[in-house]
Amino acid sequence: MHKATDSIPGSVLNVKSALILAGAQDTVRIFEDKVPTAAAAAAVLGCEVAAITNSLIFELDGAPLLILASGAAKVDTQLVATQLRTAKIRRAKPDFVLEHTGQEVGGVAPLGHPKKLRTILDTSLQEHPLLWAGAGDHNSMFSISYEELARITAAEPLPVR
Numbered sequence: 188m189h190k191a192t193d194s195i196p197g198s199v200l201n202v203k204s205a206l207i208l209a210g211a212q213d214t215v216r217i218f219e220d221k222v223p224t225a226a227a228a229a230a231v232l233g234c235e236v237a238a239i240t241n242s243l244i245f246e247l248d249g250a251p252l253l254i255l256a257s258g259a260a261k262v263d264t265q266l267v268a269t270q271l272r273t274a275k276i277r278r279a280k281p282d283f284v285l286e287h288t289g290q291e292v293g294g295v296a297p298l299g300h301p302k303k304l305r306t307i308l309d310t311s312l313q314e315h316p317l318l319w320a321g322a323g324d325h326n327s328m329f330s331i332s333y334e335e336l337a338r339i340t341a342a343e344p345l346p347v348r
Contacts, residue, residue, distance in 0.1 A: 198290045198323035202299035206329065209298065209339035214330045221325040223293035225258025228328055232319055235259070240312060240320040240336065242295040244279040244288060247305075251287040252276055255297050255320070255336065256309040260348040267307065270345050294324040297340050308333075308342035 195203075199215065206213050222228040225239035232239075239258030244251050245267075256262050268276050281292045288300045297306070297320050312318055313333040320336070322329045337344060 196324050196327075198294070198296075198299070199327045200323075201289065202296045202323040202327070202329070205296075205299040206339070211331065211335055211339050215322045215327055216329065217322075217327045219326070222328060223325045228319060228321075229258065232328065234317070234319060235315070237311070238315040238318055240297065240309075240318045242297050242321055244284045244292075244295060244304075245276045246279045246283060247271070247273060247276045251279065251283070251304050253288075253295075253297070253304040253306040253340075253342075254309070254347055255306060255312070255340065255342060256347050257311050260311070262309075262347045267345065267347055271307075290321075290323050291325070294321050294327070296321045296323045296329075297336060297342075299323055303341075306340045306342040307347065308337055308340065308344045309347045310344050311346070311348070312336075313344075 203213050225236050228239050229236040237257050237259035241256050243254045319328045
């Protein structure tokens, strides 16, 4: 765990504040070792990879689209594009992600961004009573229910695979 004397990164403080402002519990856990992938996070947390919520930024007509997807599967961008009635969405480049979230790829959280992002929530995540999501950097995660995650992000539920 994080030592009390260490400073908490601003991106993680933003997530903690956003959780509280949204009326959710601050369940952020900070780890000594990085957990930049769903598999790494699941191993540290002792949960299924499918219960890890990846916060993936895509580009849709020049704007960011946040897809909260299960760590157990790859997002089918064609399926999502079809459901959104758009021609194409594509994975955003790291600088685009940082610009729109204030967070680096591998540590992006579902909230705590400079501006509200259009958000899609993978319906397969509702199979898990407890989800874990990135909390703004490579060393932090927070726990939340599917219903609470949907509420605080105002996400549109969609199958994404």
